[in-house]
Amino acid sequence: MTKQRPKTDTSAVNVADYIVARLAAEGIDHCFGVAGDYVFPICDAVDNSAKVKWIGCANELNASYAADGYARIRGAAMLATTYGVGELSAMNGVMGAKAERSLVFHVVGMPSYQHQRLHKIAHHTLGDGVFGNFVELSAGAACCHAVINPENCVVEMERIIAEARRNNQPAYIAVPSDYALSPVVSADVKPIVPKSNEAALQKAMAIIAERINKAKSIVAFPAFTISRLGLQKEAQKAIEALGCPFVTTLMEKCVIGESHPQFAGMYAGAVSEPKTRKIIEGADLVLDLGGVNLNDITTAAYSGQLDLSRFVTVGLDDVRIGDQVIANVRLEDILSGLAKLKPSSAPYKGKPQGLAQVNGRPSDKITMAALYPRYAAFLRAGDTVILETGSSSLGVTPTILPDGVRVEAQVLWGSIGWATPAAFGVALADPSRRTILITGEGSHQLTANDVGAMGRFGANVIVFVLNNGGYLIERALEENPDWTYNDVAPWNYAELPKALGCANWYTARVTTVGELDEAMKAARASKTGAYIEIVGGKMDMPPALAFAHGQLQAMYGDTP
CATH class of the missing domain: 3.40.50.970 (Thiamin diphosphate (ThDP)-binding fold, Pyr/PP domains)
Structure with missing residues (x-):
């Protein structure tokens, strides 16, 4: 003992x-x-x-x-x-x-x-x-x-x-x-709460209002930081008051419900929908609410044509307009100020896009064309979906998801293996919502041992692991997809939960569309965690990744 x-x-x-x-x-x-x-x-x-x-x-x-x-x-x-x-x-x-x-x-x-x-x-x-x-x-x-x-x-x-x-x-x-272990020496110190300087706030709002009044076309760009600070409702109120369209990038997926009439789509540079690209790249004024991260992933390798001189960027603690920076201004206070403005014209109303059509016969092998619409149909209001870096995030994010779904992905840092433990943390942070992990087996192998911690602490995560024989994201970005360093050990994934102490979890290994549909129903009904291994094709990719792979092959030609 x-x-x-x-x-x-x-x-x-x-x-x-x-x-x-x-x-x-x-x-x-x-x-x-x-x-x-x-x-x-x-x-x-x-x-x-x-x-x-x-x-x-x-x-x-x-x-x-x-x-x-x-x-x-x-x-x-x-x-x-x-x-x-x-x-x-x-x-x-x-x-x-x-x-x-x-x-x-x-x-x-x-x-x-x-x-x-x-x-x-x-x-x-x-x-x-x-x-x-x-x-x-x-x-x-x-x-x-x-x-x-x-x-x-x-x-x-x-x-x-x-x-x-x-x-x-x-x-x-x-x-x-x-x-x-030593006693604290007491001190009379009050908690410090970050807040706006009132004069700076008034100055920033006056300049922003002037820019809004002069602009013929405005688009809002709510950043991922909106959800980090829990300001989704405040951002939505501000955008509704402005009456302008809003767009997001992969990092802001579902920060505001995608059925909202002012939602104009996801921006991803040259691979954006033409209408979405025209709205943001042609706007007189882009209101960046929170500091959008326009990196190589969110802009499809910097393929957009954004004029940053048209941006007004409201950061967490400052406002940036061209070369002018107004410090000590909190994001939440600017959102509150914007929500009090009156739109100069009728609100923008787009045509909400519905969920992708689910396809495939029960006996069909699982393809990405059949898989990702099923993920979207599986998710429901009250779910939090955690996407692994790589093909999982590139497959799910272009798909319209139901309102009330929260999406978390590590887009900028992009450390593979992040999603499995992150899903564990998310599940403990809010057990009132169902946590859904969507990952690939290459990333999953880095951190799968904390599936055991999920079972130990009662984090009833639904885990989807795509087994396609290695690192698909790396293969897609290679001239030669057959390099051996993109292979991984062939684990028996569906047996992992039991081996790691999750004996009462629902588990399944599926190879056909029909098996996947049945497993999804069982996972949703499970009162404990669930773990589904999905067997896919080695080079079967979601459209965004297939586009990148095609561009690479066109550039370098087929490699024997």
Whole structure:
């Protein structure tokens, strides 16, 4: 029998207890992480907390992905890792959260201050008696950081929380293990709430209103940050007040329901629908609400013709109009101001596009043409769908989805393997919604071990894994799709849940359209998690990926 460590004494508020309690006050109910001796005081504080539950993940990278997913739904998340080996393993996931503005408080337990002062040679170090090597590295994955001690704990936590909230990006909090157990030195500090400077807000609104009045055509471009801050309703009210059309990119899929009459489609450069492209590229004024990320993926390799001089960009904390930047202006306040404006003409009314037609006979093999319309038909209001980077996201996002569906994908950072742990975090963040994971087997192999954590903590995710014999996204972007480095180990995917402890999950391996339809019905009816392995063709691609592959082949010719 394993001897358990004694619980941390909570008769006095120590640094670890204070950190956990203060983050709980930010609406965080779960802490993702992997235990380690330097971070034991934080782990103990979580275990002692009546408000925060410890969620042990298979590894630190998975924990960081799960925290990212959780933060996208709840507005913030907590990640706890040990010094060096733990924090560095988590860094990729934390950096992805920084890139895509997901607020993760990364708490790291450091070696004791006593050992640091004496330059002891300790494990998880480089053996040189130096203990600050990794602070700079981990701080680079965050928008702010602090090394906490009993004297600065209260003040620094308020500064860190305010700055992380202002940027909606990760914060790095390092705590030496002996300081973590020391009583907090009290300080009379009030929480800092980021807010607009009133004069700057009035100036920004006056300029925006003037630009709106002068423009003959306006289009709104709500950014992914709208959903990160939970401002979907506020953005919709602003767009409805303006009466203008709005478009989204792959990163903003379903940020506002796609049946809305002002929705003018998804913009993706040259592969956009012609009407959508004309509306945004020809507009006199583009209202960028939140800071749209026009990267190589969202613009189909920069294939659009957007005139950025026509953009008014409302960031999280500033407004940018040409070369002019008006600082200390919050996005939510600008949205509130826009919602009070009166449109100068009748609202734009597009023709909502319905769901794609489901096709294929029951005995047919599963093709992408049959699969992606089925995903759209399977989803319903109240679902949150998590899309893996690669063919999964490129297949689902061009398809119109029902209103009330929430979509999360890591489009900019694009770290394969993100979606499986992120789905775990999303499911814990809001169990009132059904979480649907759509991934491919190549990405899934990187982080599939946290399917076990889903079962352990009752996260009843429906998992769809497309098994097409390797990395389809890489094959599509290659002159020669047969390079062996795009192959993966041939796992028996449908058997994974049981092996990982999810014995009561519904599982199936499907090869025909009829089998897929039956499995989807069973998964939807399941009261526990469900896991469906879908066998597809090695080079069968969704249209967007097939387009890219065709362009590549036309450029280089067939490779024997």
